[in-house]
Amino acid sequence: MRFDQRHLLGIEPLRPDEITTLLDLSEKYVTLNRQRDKRAGTLSGLTQINMFFENSTRTQASFELAGKRMGADVMNMSMQASSIKKGETLIDTAMTLNAMHPDLLVVRHPHSGAVDLLAQKVNCAVINAGDGRHEHPTQALLDALTIRRAKGRLHRLSIAICGDIAHSRVARSNIMLLGKMENRIRLVGPATLMPAGIAEFGCEVFEDMNEGLKDVDVVMMLRLQKERMDGGFIPSEREYFHRYGLDAQKLSRAKADAIVMHPGPMNRGVEIDGTLADDINRSVIQEQVEMGVAVRMAVMDLLARNLRARPKEVLV
Numbered sequence: 001m002r003f004d005q006r007h008l009l010g011i012e013p014l015r016p017d018e019i020t021t022l023l024d025l026s027e028k029y030v031t032l033n034r035q036r037d038k039r040a041g042t043l044s045g046l047t048q049i050n051m052f053f054e055n056s057t058r059t060q061a062s063f064e065l066a067g068k069r070m071g072a073d074v075m076n077m078s079m080q081a082s083s084i085k086k087g088e089t090l091i092d093t094a095m096t097l098n099a100m101h102p103d104l105l106v107v108r109h110p111h112s113g114a115v116d117l118l119a120q121k122v123n124c125a126v127i128n129a130g131d132g133r134h135e136h137p138t139q140a141l142l143d144a145l146t147i148r149r150a151k152g153r154l155h156r157l158s159i160a161i162c163g164d165i166a167h168s169r170v171a172r173s174n175i176m177l178l179g180k181m182e183n184r185i186r187l188v189g190p191a192t193l194m195p196a197g198i199a200e201f202g203c204e205v206f207e208d209m210n211e212g213l214k215d216v217d218v219v220m221m222l223r224l225q226k227e228r229m230d231g232g233f234i235p236s237e238r239e240y241f242h243r244y245g246l247d248a249q250k251l252s253r254a255k256a257d258a259i260v261m262h263p264g265p266m267n268r269g270v271e272i273d274g275t276l277a278d279d280i281n282r283s284v285i286q287e288q289v290e291m292g293v294a295v296r297m298a299v300m301d302l303l304a305r306n307l308r309a310r311p312k313e314v315l316v
């Protein structure tokens with residue numbers, strides 16, 4: 001079992017065997033999380049600080065739960081109410097927290113690259129919980145675990161990632177992870193929601209959803225990231241649903257056992273039909289949330305092992 005990373009800043013630096021190590025360890029935490037007593041002492045004595053500069057429901061809650069179940073001292077910084085509002089820079093805030101000797105720093109930030117920058121300034125392990133439209137590595141890992149459990153493998157699958165690819169860090173991290181594991185990836189959506197330089201992604205691109213979903217094993221829907229849009233990317237939500245909203249009719253183009261995924265939060269009736277999202281025979285959206293806690297436990301476990309293996313850098 002090898003995992004050589006000091007931080008988890010993205011999927012990009014991970015090797016396929018490190019991804020497998022992470023997913024295998026996550027399975028152990030899935031089992032633990034289904035027991036009455038869910039405690040593990042893995043992070044005992046360590047301090048975990050969650051710094052969310054952007055709103056979050058699932059991600060923040062699951063990092064908090066993961067840390068607590070593993071025995072860490074977990075602190076949630078309310079960044080909305082912090083000194084950032086008084087003009088403190090990200091780096092000053094990081095240095096201040098660093099002086100409190102955290103071991104794990106979980107950071108979400110609206111700017112791409114902000115988490116990498118912060119990781120250079122602190123001496124604990126940093127986990128990217130989403131930075132701008134850049135990466136959201138734990139989301140891609142929990143998606144991979146969900147797919148592997150539903151399909152029995154994580155290679156040679158045909159996977160359609162649909163909707164607002166341009167603004168989505170979930171899409172970027174998934175494209176990288178699923179590509180490293182040798183799957184066929186299709187990107188489906190209007191040209192206005194495809195990122196520049198799409199050819200470099202090495203994926204097939206479809207504007208017509210009925211074509212894009214044909215015979216796929218997995219349909220991954222994305223939220224329309226309205227907060228990152230500054231113009232008219234779609235004609236109207238009604239029109240968008242008509243062309244790109246996933247419903248039973250469009251899903252019938254995929255394989256009969258294809259699964260439906262969504263990272264949440266969902267816009268029901270915009271990118272996905274509400275009844276389909278709740279259909280437990282097709283939708284694995286709740287499993288994704290469950291896998292999220294286990295994957296975050298595995299990530300923090302592996303980073304903590306690497307942290308403990310390093311000589312302590314003493315601050316002066």
Ligand code: ASP
Pocket residue numbers: 130136169170222223225263264265
């Ligand atoms: N929750 C995911 C994220 O933070 C997906 C989304 O917001 O649409 O990127």
